[in-house]
Amino acid sequence: MNNIFNVGLLLSAMRLATPLLLAALGGLFSERSGVINIALEGLMLAGAFTAAAVTWYAGSPWVGLASAVLAGAAIAGIHALACIRYRADQVVSGTAINILLTGVPALLSGAFFLSTGSTPQVPKEQLMPYTPIVIAAVLVPLTYYVLYYTPFGLRLRAVGENPEAADAAGVSVNGMRYAAVLISGALAGIGGAYLSIGQSSLFTRNMSAGRGFIALAALIFGKWRPVQTMLACLLFGFTEAVAIQLQGVHLFGGEEIPTQFVQIIPYVLTIVVLAGFIGTSRAPRALGIAYQKEK
C-alpha cells in the first residue's frame, strides 16, 4: 500500500495522459472555432483502428500513424460538412459519428482479418511507444503559440467568439471552421493511434473506452486553453494510473478492493470536475451555433 506512489506511477500517468491530451488539443481547435466536437471518441477509434491495420500491412508504424491522421481528418470531415455546410446540430452529428465508429472498425476488421473482435497483433519492434508522447508534449507549446501569436490563431479565436465580427473583418468563417475541425480529427487520430500501436499492439473493439469524452471534459476543465488543458489531462491520467495500481491492493482488513470500484475512479472524477467547475469555465461564445449569413 505504501509503495504505490512512486516514479513509475508518474511515468504511467504521463503515458495515460497522452491520448487524452492529443484528443483534447484536437477538440481545442475545433471548439475554439465554434464547432462542438463530441465526436472525439469516434475519431480516436478511427485513428486506433487505422493505425493498427495499416501498420500490420505496411510494417511501419510511421505509415500507420500517417494513415491514422488521415483517417481522423476524413471522419472529422464528415462532421465538418454536416455541421458547417448543412448546419446540422453539432451534438447530434458528433454522436452519430461515435455510434458509427463503434461498428465500422469491427466490420472492416471482419472483412480484412476475419475477426471482428480485434486486428492481428503488430510485432513489438513495429510499435511506437514513445513518439506520440513527444508529439503531444511538443503540441502544447505549439498550440499555444499558434493560438495567440499567429494570424490563424487570432482568426480562429475570433470565429469562435463572434463570427459576424470575423466575417465583417474579411475572415472566412466557414473556411476557418473546416480547417479547425480537420485539425481536430488529425490530432484525435494520433491519440487513437497511440492507443493501438503505442500502449497496445492491436486494435480491440471500443478500445478508447470513453477517453474521447474524458478528453472533452479535460478541455472544458482546462477552459479551452492549451496549458490548462494539458494539466487537466495529466490529472485524469494520474487518476487512471492510480486506479490501475490500486487493482489487487488489499485493504487493511485483508479485503481486496473490487476492481469495478477502482476502474470507475477516472469517470467519477470527470463527473465531479464537470459538475464542480463548469460554472467557472466560459466556452467560446459561438460554440455550437452554425454561422448563417443571411437571416
Place this chain on the structure above:
Amino acid sequence: MLELRAITKRFGEVLANDHIDIKVEPGTIHAIVGENGAGKSTAMRIAYGFYTADSGEILVDGEPRQIQTPHDAIRLGIGMVHQHFMLVDTMTVAENIVLGAEPGSAAAIDLAKASEEIRALSNEFRLSVDPHALVHDLSVGQQQRVELLKALYRHARLLILDEPTAVLTPQEVEEFFAILRRMREQGKTVIIITHKLSEVLAISDDVTVMRDGRVVGRVKTAETGAAELARMMVGRDVLLRVEKPDAKPGETVLSVQRLSVSVAGGERGLRDVSFEVRAGEIVGVAGVEGNGQTELIEALAGLVPPARAGGEVLFRGRDITKANARDRYEMGIAHVPEDRHRRGLLLDFDLSENSILGLHYRKPAVSAGPLLDLRGIRARAQEIIRDFDVRPANPDLPARALSGGNQQKLIIGREFGLNPKLLLISQPTRGVDIGAIEFIHRKLVELRDEGCAILLVSAELEEVTSLADRLLVIYHGRIVGEVDPKRATQEEIGLLMTGGGKANAE
C-alpha cells in the same frame, strides 16, 4: 465613389430592396434616411458584401464590381461600422483592428508594427484608444472609435456607418461629427444611415430617402428641411413634436425612498434614488443607457429579488417594497419593458396568447374552471389589434412575424388594457418607425390625461424631453438632477447625463 444601380433583394416573401438606385459622390457625407424596415441597412449590407443582391449592379469609382463578401468590399476600399458593433470583446483593441489583415507573416503577427500603425491613425484622426485594452472594458463611444480605426486600418476610402449615433450622448455626437468632418477633409467619403432628421441636417451634404424598400427621393441637404424629409420618409405629413396640454398632476401615486439595487460586479446598479410620480403626469428619466435605468424599472415592476434591493417603495401610500410582480400588476402597475423580446413577448406564440401574458390566470383568459377561455382570449386580442392598430391584424400570427413597431403596439395595448394607475414604460419607441412613434406618443399623453401616473425611461433625449412633464437625469445609478423639460437645453441635460453637472455645482 459608390453607386448602386437597380439593386433588388428579397428575403423570402419580403422585398427588402426594390430596384434601389443610390449614388454617392466622392469626398461627401451622404445620409440615407428612412423608417425601420425601409431597407437602408439591407442596401448598405449589400454594398459591403454581407448580403448578395438578387439583381442589380454595384459600381465603385465608376466601374462595375462584384462584391460577394466583406473581403471584396474591403479590397475596394469600403469599410462599414455596423449598428451592433462587430467586435470580439474578449480580445484587445489591437487584435480586433488587425483581425483579417494582420501585419507580419503567417507564422507570427507583428503586434509591435500593428500598435505603431494604430497609434499613427489615432493621431491623424484624433481617435484615442489604448491598443492594449480589452474591448469589453471600453465604453460604447470608445468601441465605436475602435470600429472606425478598424476601417481606416484597412485603408477604407468609403465608410458606411449604420445608425452610429444611437449609442452616443449629445456631447459624444458632437465629437463624433467633428471626426466625420475631419475624415471628409482628408478626402474620405462617408455614408451615414440614420432616422434622426436633426443629425441628417447637421452633418450631411446629400440625402437619399427610402421607404418600403424603395428610394423615394434624393435631395441636397442645404435645400431641404426636417418637415420635407419626414414627409418623404412616411409618405404623409407627420407631427414631429408631441402636442400636449399642460399636466394637471393629482395625488402622489408612486413614492420612491432611497431605493438601491445591487448588481453582480458592484459598479453599476441603483444607489439611493428618491422621487415621486403623481397621477396625471409623465416623469421622464434621461440618461445614457446602463446607468441604472434597467434596475430602476425592474425594481419598481417587482422583478428584482428583495435581497438585492434596499429602500422603500410606496404605491398610493401602501408599502409595496416586498410585493412580487403579480401583486403589483393586480394593484394596477403596468409595465412596458425595455427589451420586448426578452420581457414583453413570447415570439413564437401567437398574438392571442401574447395578449394575455401576465393575465393568463384571470379574465378574460379564464372565465370558469381550470380551462383557458380561447374565445375570450381571441376577442381580447382582436380588441387590442383594433384599438392599437396592430398590423397585420391577424391574432393567429406568431409575434415574431410582426415588425418591431407592431409588436410594441401589441404590448402597449395589453398593458393599457389593465387601466393602470401607474405605468412603467421603458424605451417605448425603440426600433419603432415614425408613424408608430407618433401613435404611441399620442396614446401615452391620452393615458396621462385620464389620470394615470407614468414613469418613462428613454435613451432618446428628444423623446423624454418632449413627452415628460418633469425630467430626472440619471447617472451612475444616481438621480443627479431634475430639470424642466420645456426650459432645459439639450446641452444642459447632456452635461448632467455624463456626470458633468455635479462637478460644476460643487
